[in-house]
Amino acid sequence: MSTQKYSYIRIHPKDNVLVALQNLAQGTEINFEGQTFKLTQNVDAKHKFSISALNPGDEIFMYGVLVGKATVAIPQGGPISTQTVHHASGEFHLGKRKLDWHRPDTGKYANKTFMGYHRADGSVGTGNYWLVIPMVFCENRNIDVLKEALVDKLGYKKAKSYEGDVDQLMSLYQAGKSVEEILNADIRDTADKAKSNRFFKNIDGIKFLTHDMGCGCNRSDAQTLCGLIAGYVTHPNVAGATILSLGCQNAQVSILEQEIKVRDANFSKPLVILEQQKVGTESDLLKQALKQTFAGLMQANQTERTPAPLSKLCIGLECGGSDGFSGISANPALGYVSDLLVSMGGSVILSEFPELCGVEQELSDRCVDEDKANYFMQLMTTYNKRAEADGSGFYANPSPGNIRDGLITDAIKSAGAAKKGGTSPVTDVLDYPAKVSKPGLNLLCTPGSDVESTTAEVAAGATIVLFTTGLGTPTGNPVTPVIKLSTNTVLASKMPDIIDINCGTIIEGEETIQQAGERILDYVIKVASGEAEPASVRLGQDDWIPWKRGISL
Incomplete structure (x- = not known):
C-alpha cells in the first residue's frame, strides 16, 4: 500500500x-x-x-x-x-481452515545470523541477565537492599542522572531566587556520568523484579505467579536467578520448581533459592544471598555470544498508545516482519485478546486445526463474559487517548491491532502464563494493558518485543529489549528519546509496508546481536507487572 x-x-x-x-x-x-x-x-x-x-x-x-x-x-x-x-463486532463460529498464505521472499536473509547466548535447552537469548525475584511481596524490601548493594558496585547503574539538575535548583534557592524564578530557570542538562565498567563483562545486567502478589490471593493466582516467574527463570535471555521466599505464603517454592520443570525438564541454570523463615535473621539471609548470587554470576559470566540462525528468534508483538494510523503503518509493517520470521522458522507472539475483538473469525479460521480454533474462541468468549460480569466488556477497551486519535470503538482498534500478526497460519493458542513451544504464529491470552501484556509475552519466551505506538508509551522490560515504533512522523520527532523506528514514512508514501518491514527486521538483528541498544534499554525502562486474572482490559 x-x-x-x-x-x-x-x-x-x-x-x-x-x-x-x-x-x-x-x-x-x-x-x-x-x-x-x-x-x-x-x-x-x-x-x-x-x-x-x-x-x-x-x-x-x-x-x-x-x-x-x-x-x-x-x-x-x-x-x-x-x-x-x-x-459492534461480527459473530464468530468454527469455520473451515484457511491456511493458504503468501510467503514473503526471504532470500535477503538466507545466510543471516545473530550473535546470541546459546542455552542448554536449545534456545538462544538476545541478552544475558541475572534475575532477583521475591516469591511474595514480604520480600520486596530485601530485594531492594540487594539491588542497592549490587547494582552500582558491579557497574550496572544507568548513566543518565538528574542529580545535576537538583544541584542547580539548590544553588538557585540558596542564592535567594523566588518560586517564580525557579520555575522559569533554564536548567541546563549536565553531562551524563561515564558508564561504569561492568565487572562481569558477559552479563548484561542484574534485574530486580518486585510485585504485590504471592499471598493474600487465591491459590489460582499463586499458581499463575509461580508460572510467570518460572517463565522468566527459564527464559533464553536469563542466565540464572536468585529467589527470595518468606516461607509461609501461598506461592510456595515447590510450586515454582514444578512450573520450572514444566517449561524445562532438564533445567540446569544456576538458581539460588533462599527462604527467610529457614535461614533466620535478615542479615544472614542477605549475606547468603549476596555470596550465592555472586557465585552464580561467576558461572553466568562464562557464556559468550555466538552465531545463531534467525529461526531462533522469538518476537513479541505489542502495541500501546495506539492511534488511527496504527493499523495503516506500524502494525502492518510488523505483520510483514512476522510473516518473514515465520517463513524462516522463527516464532512470533500476538497477544492482547481484548484487542482481537471483531477479528475472531479470521484468526480462528487461520488456526492449523479445529482444536486450536475452538480453544481460541473459548478464551475470547470466556474473557469477555468475565469482563461483562464486572460491568465492562471488550467494548470498554479504547482509552481516552485512543478515542481522541481516531480509535473510537474496540473493533476499530482491534482490526488494526491484529495486523501485527501478519497472514500466516496460527500454529498454537496459549493461555497465560504458558510458554511458546512451537515455531510460527502463537496467540497468547493477555489483557490489552501494555505492561501486563509485555510482561506475559516475555514469560512466554519473547527474546525481542516490537512495540508500536501512535501517542508515545515509555514501556520496556527487564530482560527483553523492547523496540518502539512510531505510527507517525510527528510522534517520532516529538519523542525521539523513546522511539527507535519511525513508520510514519508509510503514511507519507516514502516507503512501502514491505520496505519498512525489512528495515525493522534489519534493526532487530542488530539489537539481538548486542550491536544496537533500543531506547527502552538505554533508559532503563524495566517495567514488570504480573497479570491478576481479574478483569484488566
Whole structure:
C-alpha cells in the first residue's frame, strides 16, 4: 500500500468509511470512485468519515470487518465519532481452515545470523541477565537492599542522572531566587556520568523484579505467579536467578520448581533459592544471598555470544498508545516482519485478546486445526463474559487517548491491532502464563494493558518485543529489549528519546509496508546481536507487572 499523493484512504474494498491522512477542513471536496462530495465538518488526521449516507443502525466496516453501528443519521462526508457510532463486532463460529498464505521472499536473509547466548535447552537469548525475584511481596524490601548493594558496585547503574539538575535548583534557592524564578530557570542538562565498567563483562545486567502478589490471593493466582516467574527463570535471555521466599505464603517454592520443570525438564541454570523463615535473621539471609548470587554470576559470566540462525528468534508483538494510523503503518509493517520470521522458522507472539475483538473469525479460521480454533474462541468468549460480569466488556477497551486519535470503538482498534500478526497460519493458542513451544504464529491470552501484556509475552519466551505506538508509551522490560515504533512522523520527532523506528514514512508514501518491514527486521538483528541498544534499554525502562486474572482490559 502506498499513500503518496493522497489525503485520505480506504483500507479495504468492503469499507464504507475513509481515513483522513491529514487534517481536512469542512467543505473539502472528496473524489472517490466516481463520487464527488464535501465534508460536512472538519475531520482531523487519523479520523474517519462516511462514503455514503448512513441511517441509525447501519453497519460500519473498516479493514473489511464490522466495527460499529450508526447511532444517528450520518450524512455523506459526515465524521465517524463517539457521538455518531457505537461499538459492534461480527459473530464468530468454527469455520473451515484457511491456511493458504503468501510467503514473503526471504532470500535477503538466507545466510543471516545473530550473535546470541546459546542455552542448554536449545534456545538462544538476545541478552544475558541475572534475575532477583521475591516469591511474595514480604520480600520486596530485601530485594531492594540487594539491588542497592549490587547494582552500582558491579557497574550496572544507568548513566543518565538528574542529580545535576537538583544541584542547580539548590544553588538557585540558596542564592535567594523566588518560586517564580525557579520555575522559569533554564536548567541546563549536565553531562551524563561515564558508564561504569561492568565487572562481569558477559552479563548484561542484574534485574530486580518486585510485585504485590504471592499471598493474600487465591491459590489460582499463586499458581499463575509461580508460572510467570518460572517463565522468566527459564527464559533464553536469563542466565540464572536468585529467589527470595518468606516461607509461609501461598506461592510456595515447590510450586515454582514444578512450573520450572514444566517449561524445562532438564533445567540446569544456576538458581539460588533462599527462604527467610529457614535461614533466620535478615542479615544472614542477605549475606547468603549476596555470596550465592555472586557465585552464580561467576558461572553466568562464562557464556559468550555466538552465531545463531534467525529461526531462533522469538518476537513479541505489542502495541500501546495506539492511534488511527496504527493499523495503516506500524502494525502492518510488523505483520510483514512476522510473516518473514515465520517463513524462516522463527516464532512470533500476538497477544492482547481484548484487542482481537471483531477479528475472531479470521484468526480462528487461520488456526492449523479445529482444536486450536475452538480453544481460541473459548478464551475470547470466556474473557469477555468475565469482563461483562464486572460491568465492562471488550467494548470498554479504547482509552481516552485512543478515542481522541481516531480509535473510537474496540473493533476499530482491534482490526488494526491484529495486523501485527501478519497472514500466516496460527500454529498454537496459549493461555497465560504458558510458554511458546512451537515455531510460527502463537496467540497468547493477555489483557490489552501494555505492561501486563509485555510482561506475559516475555514469560512466554519473547527474546525481542516490537512495540508500536501512535501517542508515545515509555514501556520496556527487564530482560527483553523492547523496540518502539512510531505510527507517525510527528510522534517520532516529538519523542525521539523513546522511539527507535519511525513508520510514519508509510503514511507519507516514502516507503512501502514491505520496505519498512525489512528495515525493522534489519534493526532487530542488530539489537539481538548486542550491536544496537533500543531506547527502552538505554533508559532503563524495566517495567514488570504480573497479570491478576481479574478483569484488566
